[in-house]
Amino acid sequence: MIKEKKSGQIIVISSPSGGGKGSVISGLLKNDSENRWLSVSTTSREIRTNDIPGVTYNFVTKEEFEQKIEEGYFLEYTNYVGNYYGTPKEFIKEKLDAGIDVILEIEIEGASNIKKLIPEAIFIFIMPPSLKILVERLRRRGTDDKEKILKRFHTAYKEINEVSKYNYVVVNDVLDEAIQKVESIIKAEKCRVDRIEEVYVDTKEEEIHELLMDDKDFENEKLSQKIK
Numbered sequence: 001m002i003k004e005k006k007s008g009q010i011i012v013i014s015s016p017s018g019g020g021k022g023s024v025i026s027g028l029l030k031n032d033s034e035n036r037w038l039s040v041s042t043t044s045r046e047i048r049t050n051d052i053p054g055v056t057y058n059f060v061t062k063e064e065f066e067q068k069i070e071e072g073y074f075l076e077y078t079n080y081v082g083n084y085y086g087t088p089k090e091f092i093k094e095k096l097d098a099g100i101d102v103i104l105e106i107e108i109e110g111a112s113n114i115k116k117l118i119p120e121a122i123f124i125f126i127m128p129p130s131l132k133i134l135v136e137r138l139r140r141r142g143t144d145d146k147e148k149i150l151k152r153f154h155t156a157y158k159e160i161n162e163v164s165k166y167n168y169v170v171v172n173d174v175l176d177e178a179i180q181k182v183e184s185i186i187k188a189e190k191c192r193v194d195r196i197e198e199v200y201v202d203t204k205e206e207e208i209h210e211l212l213m214d215d216k217d218f219e220n221e222k223l224s225q226k227i228k
Contacts, residue, residue: 008096010118012104014111015126016156018137020172024126025105027179037095038103045083076113081155108159122189125166129173
């Protein structure tokens, strides 16, 4: 029999702005809130109308963010479209040790930083169905002016070319289908051979196999009794 490692997994989810990673993550947490935990990133960007401080992000000023950098508060951080984004170290190890999967919703550069620190993490890129739909999603937000949308579009175009740095890519066309694909990835990752902690004997068939492997027991009474 196989004994799996009980520690949680780090799941890094990225997408271009407007790719829908937030919606996918909400679905994952809804499906299994007990065994998954979203590490809330810290940012210096302005709060939007649909943001919930402490849920969407932890919002701080640029000066406060830079102070936290000096204090070593972040596992990783990056500057994206003129704003800081960072992953706090707090609670991550505690959750992993408790067997809880930790989801990191971070930008492409931040994901690259995590890959250097934790290469065994699962890296999933959420891809928009097309650049045209991406622009439509950015417009529907109603939070950015034309100049910012254009800047985000150019950044997104560059980011999509970074997809080869991820383990998996999921196209977010139909949201429920995208969530299901990510669920399948997470389940498959838990079956990886490198997550096996040990192989142990707990059935009669396995005990017989162990005896057969030992020449001195091959002809003895012990084996005969086991086979009966």
